[in-house]
Amino acid sequence: MLLVLAAAMAALPMLAGAAHAERVRDLGEFQGVRSNQLTGYGIVVGLAGTGDDNLEYLTQAMRGVSGRLGVQLPAGVAPGLKNAAAVMITADLPAFAKPGQRIDVTVSTIGKAKSLRGGALVLAPLYGADGQIYAMAQGNLAVGGLGITAKDGSQLTVNVPTVGRIAEGASVERAVNTGFDSADVLRWNLFDADFLNAARVRDAINTKIPGTASVEDGVTLALRLPSGADARASTMAAIEAIEVSPAEAAAKVIVNSRTGTVVINSAVRLSPAAISHGKLVVKIDEKPRVSQPGPFSGGQTAVVPNSQISVTEEGNHVALFKPGASLSSLVNALNKLGVSPSDLVAILEALKQAGALKAEMVVI
Incomplete structure (x- = not known):
């Protein structure tokens, strides 16, 4: 990684001379002049037995949908709904969108439905942050995932079958005044x-x-x-x-603590400092020996431990930085010291504590 950084930073002086x-x-x-987020709650029907079954809020929603169509479900009877699923609908309303225009919607399950593949979204309103209806969504879902369950309980899932998308699946009903x-x-x-x-x-x-x-x-x-x-x-x-011509970015060192990635921008400068970096290697070799007693001695065969310990110290180099040293100088010096990404983080933190690193350290 340091070799790549050194090669990339070698061209920084030339790039700095020609401001873009x-x-x-x-x-x-x-x-x-921006987009606005819309959300809604709806029902997906037509699933091949991969729905939510008798989920309580799905049952209530289905009663509401049936009631709007003039079909009254029997009171106290929970319908079997393996072919339906309760979903959350999200969409972005672009700036200056006018009534009648179409926008894309994303549909995601909020219950135990296994897949939305083959389903269709029943007409559902989409609300803005102010609680007003800005669009109406409906249509057949396009699902890129696939889930299969065998009789013995084994399962195979490809991508995410519980999220689908409807291209131009919502019609804008209200414009936002910018x-x-x-x-x-x-x-x-x-x-x-x-x-x-x-x-x-x-x-x-x-x-x-x-x-x-x-x-x-x-x-x-x-x-x-x-x-x-x-x-x-x-x-x-x-x-x-x-x-x-934008101003040069503030000096920052970004450290990803999970992956060990270190990113240093071109604005980083160093005050006079000397860095000594070395590795202490302790090597232990276990070579047990077998002790065999003599004939008729009455002794027992035993394993006798035999350990050899050696200690070596590597990388006993010192790097000296002059005032105003640039990023390329830092990378070249640390590359000669042979430091790893984790060691580089430790060195940068030490330079920051010593007041020699003129940059903000950000750990993500």
Whole structure:
């Protein structure tokens, strides 16, 4: 891993000299112009005996569905529902979606149903966070998984048969008012908080459209745009296409404690420091011997332990870093020391504690 890092970081000085530009639309998004999450509860029918059977809330839901169709189930009788399953329905409502447009939905079991393969979703409402109905879902499920159970109890499952998807399975019934065409000030938010990037985006926008942008905080810019949907949309499109040279990311070292992965970005710098890294190897060889008594001695054959212990120390090298040492210098030096990913984490933590590592350490 260190060899790969060293090769990748060797080109950093050349890349740093030629700053790359990114579009405004790749650095952030307009506030309110986003998708909204929808959820709903429904019933999938037509399953080949892989449903929830007599699950209580499934039975209640089936009574409600039957009642809407004019069919009254006998009171006190729990219907056999192995061919039906209670499901949770989720979908994303895109920005500016209008009534009549279609959106995709995902259907997942919430009971003990074994598979949704071959099922059909009965008409179900999808609700937004405000409790209002924004779409109605219905249709046949496409399930990529498969589950098989034999008579002796053995099972075979491929992928996840309890989750299905209906392409364009919901019809939008209500539009979300974003206010983009009527608000006096439209706000634009960075994906990551950074005052320098906010200032650079403001300057780039004001250079192209003077007097338009002002910084509110490290994330948000206030944009004064012309009134009217057509003029405002044209201005927003022009702003999204503006190119900006983003600021260098903050110095960070990311450590994945589960996999041992270590990622160091190019902004990491080192103060003067010396690193000595070595491994103590203790080797124990067990070579037991068999003790055979002499003839007619009355003794017994026995195994006599025979242990040999040896201790060696490897990697007795010292690496010295001068002021302002870069990431490539660090990787090259640690590569010469022959450290493993776990050892690299220990060295980086020690450098941080010593105050020589100018970076934030993030453990995930």
